[in-house]
Amino acid sequence: MTNAYVEIMSVQNTRVKDWAQLLERRGRDKQGKYIIEGYHLIEEALKAGAEVETILFLSEKGSPLELVALAGDRAIEWVSVSAAVLAKCSDAQTPQGVVAIVTRPQVGMDELLAGEHDLVVVLDGVQDPGNLGTIIRSADAVGAKAVVLGRGTVDLFNPKTIRSTMGSMYHLPIVEADLGELLPRARERGVRLVTTSLQAQGSCYDTDLRQPTWLIFGNEAKGVSPEVAAQSDVKVIIPMQGKAESLNVAMAATVLLFEAARQRMNQQN
Known part of the structure; x- marks a missing residue:
């Protein structure tokens, strides 16, 4: 991958705590970001040119190659995470294995x-x-x-x-x-x-x-x-x-x- 790549395995990591806050409106308003989950939604966001900042994926499954290809040379941070970290950043009953952090658009x-x-x-x-x-x-x-x-x-x-x-x-x-x-x-x-x-x-x-x-x-x-x-x-x-x-x-x-x-x-x- 040409973009930044890091690994986070602990749910106690401060960045994980920040991401988890995006599940609540107060956290989204404070950070100006939101979370999307699953391949389909992330594909739609990338195709639409949304400001995708970070993509989290399960380390055991490896990098999501389809999304990497779709992202091209955009400056996206790719983060390999544990199942526990992914679950903390998801409100879905069955996490889909990939989550993105997106900057909220400003349309007035x-x-x-x-x-x-x-x-x-x-x-x-x-x-x-x-x-x-x-x-x-x-x-x-x-x-x-x-x-x-x-x-x-x-x-x-x-x-x-x-x-x-x-x-x-x-x-x-x-x-x-x-x-x-x-x-x-x-x-x-x-x-x-x-x-x-x-x-x-x-x-x-x-x-x-x-x-x-x-x-x-x-x-x-x-x-x-x-x-x-x-x-x-x-x-x-x-x-x-x-x-x-x-x-x-x-x-x-x-x-x-x-x-x-x-x-x-x-x-x-």
Whole structure:
């Protein structure tokens, strides 16, 4: 290997303790880094040009040659570790034998607003890591331009969230923002803000989603906050023929994203 190579076998090593802290939000915020685990996620991170700083691998298995080849001449530190060290840096029930330490990206509101904001998902207090991961995957699947995480939304870099994105977190910008500040600025740029509501009269299928649109989804139990709802230009409902009262927030987001994608494809044909 052309990059730095070291060996750490003790869980008492100070670097191991620092890495283990990244399993908690406080540690991630303090260090400005996060952990990803498994070949697939690390491959996606490398392909996307994420700032992979260190890769830990089991000494008994030897260096992960596929990842070494994919990393090329990037300045990555490769660390051979014991099973105990790897377990300390993992929250998975069955560690996959390779872990990476990645620098958190800095994507701000100005950068988001300066780019294309044709179709964006905005989350206001979504708290379940699985829901956030599913929404990011759906946004990725339809080619949305970004996902915005408002205050109160679960941490993107929570290991459970990362796993549930299945690598989609590396395929589009994900921005943390104060929605009270961001949404008015988006409207000034001609963006239409759409929220779902069980009290809404208009169906999502009868609403024009072809123009620049930001779809806003709220907390699993409380929905969109009153402050954010007051910013919306239009409220829509997803019609349901069965007896279910409502959809899970990730399912609702997926329905609206694919309806927006369907309308846009029909516009092109």
